[in-house]
Amino acid sequence: MTRLLAAGFAAFLLIVTVFGALAQDTAEPEAERPPAYVVKDDGSPDYAAWEQAANRAEQAIEQNRASDKVLDDLRLELTDWRNLFSEAQKENSIRIDTLKMQLSTLGPEPETPGSEPAVLTQRRSELTTKLNSARLPVQEAEEAYSRADVLIREIDALMRSRQTDQMLALGPSPVNLALWPKAFTDLKTTLDLAVGEVRENWGSDAQRQDLRSDLPLTLLFLVVAILLLTRSRVWIMQLGNKVRERRRGSARGVIGFIVSIGQVLAPMFGIFVLMVALNLAGVLGLRGQVIADVLPWFGFSLFSSLWIGTRLFATESGGAPLIDLPRAALRTEARVNVALLGMLLGIWPILTSLSDHEGYAGGTFAVLSFPAIVATGYLLMRVGRTLRQHIQVQSDGETKTFRERAVVLMGQACAVVGIAAPVLAAIGYTTLASSILFPMVLTMGMIAVLSLLHVFLINVYGVVRKIDEKEADQALLPVLMTSVLVLLSLPILALIWGVRPTELSELWTTFQQGFQLGEARVTPRSFMIFALIFGIGYVATRATQSALRSSILPKTRLDKGGQNAIAVGVGYLGIFLAAVIAITTAGIDLSSIAIIAGALSVGIGFGLQTIVSNFVSGIILLIERPISEGDWIEVGGQMGYVRDISVRATRIETFDRTDVILPNSDLVSGVVTNYTRGNSIGRVIIPVGVAYGSDTRRIEAILLEIAENHPMVTVSPPPSVVFQGFGADSLDFEIRAILSDVNFMLSVKSEINHEIAKRFVEEGIEIPFAQRDIWLRNPEALVGRPEVKAPAATTEAVSPAASPPKDMLTAEDMPGAESSDAEDGDSDD
The missing domain is CATH 2.30.30.60 (SH3 type barrels.)
Incomplete structure (x- = not known):
């Protein structure tokens, strides 16, 4: 259990680390700030202040001259006001519900004035006045909420429009050679200034004095940082191999995954130690500090890509590759490509940060960023080719499963983006190229991490259930857990592809508001309450049913059918009560949709009338039994x-x-x-036929004796033998007996028939079989057949189941022959 907890914590830590690092460029942490709304002394919204804020926002939107920062601040202010109005809509809710209930008890207002007592009319008027007064602040809050919501949506639309315009803006082309001298000059100036800042800081007497005092600690941090950055990955891989050798089955994958996380965490710790050493040395200038601020992201990108490449292509001893390639050289090449992609992904923020700090012109940034875009696009194309080679190895070139088709599609997307981005950058769409290229790299990294987590969850499931890897791979629970991780990663993917955090927060706000069902609003909170209460009721119902079936009902005198009816009835009643209590507790008012439900029930009744009929019949069967x-x-x-x-x-x-x-x-x-x-008492009837000429009284006595001697035949009432009549081939008798357990009817029949056959042989009584006589109407047709001596009638007793001899004439061989049943072998000719 400790290992499983450690594994879960490690996976959670990895997800949090990845998500936090991926989102660092998109959302800066916000400091605690006071709310922007204004309230009165009684806590109600100050609508005069709100009117000023709303007018200011409308002017900013109409003029479209405010900066993005101003619009973001304005949006935050509007969001605070909207939250205030949302809370104000809940004011007087209890009093409003009470007044509505009081009005409903008075009944509907009569159509004809004066048709009801004056006391009721006056009371209805007073309650209506109070209800309108209680609704007034709620209606004001609803109107203000709608206005704030519209303004927020307009600001979001304006920000999206600006973002699109910036992305699609055509800038200088980096292939224009006239821009190169200026770009190189700007870059050289930046490097010279950075070196100059280091020299200036290093030459300061105060700085040298601080360095001498902190020199031992600085050297210690520097040595630790170098060791962690250069050797920690190798040490952790060796440790992982040793630990894995001591495990078998799914435990190898679990331990290997947990240990491998250190390949990212240890070097990242080394980068932080390096930054502490550099800060203690105090040699970094402004430009050096800009690079140092982005250095953690560079390290995380680089070491994460190394970890992903190692896990995907399995350089660890005994590891099964998640992406299989036909040759070892191709696997090595794939790992190098992934590592280089991670390095370029880490260099890009450094380049953009320096450009923003130095204020590079558009041409300079286009020229300096073009090599990174081309190299990233080339490596992304090679990654796409690797994915296609993997599918060719797995499926012999024929994609059949969803996973194979998805991998091929990802490979094709990588190739398309890898080609399109450099082309767009060469034309001058540098922002557009970077906006699709680097998010594509991050998306592929996210998919790789989710795939590795899926394998890890499969191994954890195999360890918990103590099953092999193949059986765990076919289980449903790891797939469901991976699906949850995929859903949780969707907001991060949205941030990667340029969705602003405010838009995600707006989507979350909309999700929290739920949806309208008639006059009832179903929110996630109410749904969770409903699911929780219903789940508790369902479990309690099943537990009660189990107790009834196993402990309570078996001790009663009810038969099995009655016990089953009570248990099933308790189950239906419990589930119904659980649903009603859950709906009531969640505060979902379904009375407003009663008319809609009634209308739908008509159509559903026609479509499901057979099912409803069977349902009602099932209830009848359980009640009447x-x-x-x-x-x-x-x-x-x-x-x-x-x-x-x-x-x-x-x-x-x-x-x-x-x-x-x-x-x-x-x-x-x-x-x-x-x-x-x-009860199980029932009657059995056994027919018996004997030959003509037998003593019928003797037959009756023998059959009665046989029936009375069988242990399953009851004494009261006793068995009886009936002489049914004269049959075509036999004298027909019947044994009629009551059995103590009718379920043994066939076995009793068989045993009595065996005894009858034995007694009839001992008594010399013949059991006849059917006989048939053949009469030849035209014997002259047999001329030429020497085996027939004279045209005379022949009689042959043949068993119905037996085949005639080869030398015997059948009715079909005799033209004009007719057959008739005769009794006791007598001929009619």
Whole structure:
């Protein structure tokens, strides 16, 4: 359990670290600030101050001359006002609900004035006046909330428009050779100034004095930083290999993943130690500090890419590659490409930070950034080719599964972006090129991290369930957990692709408001309360059912069918009560949608009338209990034992051990034969035929004796033997006996028939079989057949199941022959 907790904490730490690093350029942490709204002494909104703020915002939007920073501040102010108005809408809610309830008790207002007592009319008027007075501040807050919401949406639209214009702006082309001298001159000036700042700081007497006093600590930090940056990854990989060798199965993957995280954390710690050493030395100037501020992102990007490449292409001993390639050289090349992509991704913020600090012209920035864009695009194309090679190895060039198609699509996207970005930058769309190129690299990194986390979750599941890797890979729970991680990563992907944090916060605000269902509003909070209460009620209901089935009902005198009916009824009642209590607790008012539900129920009733009929029939079966579990029934030509009675259908197990699902409506409206209803006593009828000339009284006595001697035949009432009549081939008798358990009818029949055959042989009683006489009407047709001596009738007793001999003439061989049944072998010719 400790290992699992450590694994979960490590995964959580990795996600938080990745998300925090990816979002650092997009959202700066906000300091605590006082709210921008103004309230009166009684806590209600100051609508005069709000009017001024709203007019100021409308003017800024109309003029469209305010900077982005001013618009962001204005949006924050409007957001504070909107939150205030949202809370003000809840004012007097209890009093308003009370007044509404009081008005509803008075009934609807009569159409004809004066048709009701004056006392009721006066009371209705007083309650209406109070209700309107209580609603007034709420209506003011609703109107102000709508205005604030519209202004916020207009500011968001204006900011998106500006962002789009900046992205699509055509700037200087970096392939214009006239811009190169100026760009190189600006870069040389920056480097000279940076070196000059270092020399100036180094030459300061005060700085040298501080350096001498902090020299031991500075040297210690510097040595530790160098060791962590250069050797920590190798040490952690060696440690991981040793730890993995001691584990088997899924535990190897779990331990290997946890240890491998140190390949990122240890070098990152080394970068922070290096920054502390540089700050103690005090040699960094303004430009050096600009680079140092972005240095953690550079280190994280570089070491994360190294970790991703190592995990994807498995350089660790015994590791199975997540992306398989046919040759080791290709795997090494792929790891190098991923590492270089991470390095370029870390260099880009350094370049943009220096450009902003130095105020480079558009041409200078275009020239300096063009090599990074070209190199990144080239490496991204190679990564796309690697993905396609992986699919070719896995599926022999035929993409069949969703995963394979998704990987091929990602490879194609990498190739397209890798080609398009440098082309756009060469034309002059540098901002557009960087806006699609580097987010694509970050997106691929995010997908890689999610894939590695998915493998880690599969291994954790295998360790918890103690199953092998293949079985854990087919489990559903790791897929669901990965799906949750994917959903959590969507906001980060939105930030990567340029969505502003304020837009995400606005989306979250809209999500928190929920949706309108009639006059009821369903919010995430109310839904979570509903799900929690209903879940508790559902679990309690199932626990009660289990207690009834196993502990309480078996101790009563109810039969099995009655016990099942009570348990099922308690289940339906419990789920219904759980739903009602959950809806009430969550505050969801469904009375406003009663008309809509009534209208929908008509259409649903026509479409689901069969299901509803079966449902009602199931309730009738559970209440009236004409059949119960374990009964032997026959309905609609199907015979078997009732094994389960549900709301929609009943399951019957036939004697062939097959399950037949019968709709409950067939059991209620059809003819059902229940052989074991109430008790298992039933009658068996065994027919017996004897040859003509037998002593009928003796036959009756023998059959009666056989029936009475069988242990399953009841004594009261006793069995009986009936002489049914004279059959075509035999004298027909029937044994009619009541069995103590009719479920053994077939076995009793078989045992009695065996005894009858034995006794009849001992008594010399013949059991006849059918005989047939053939009469030849035209014997002259047999001329030319020497085996027939004379045209005479021949009689041959043949068993119906036996085939005639080859030398015997059949009726089909004799033209004009007719057959007729004769009794006791007598001929009619």
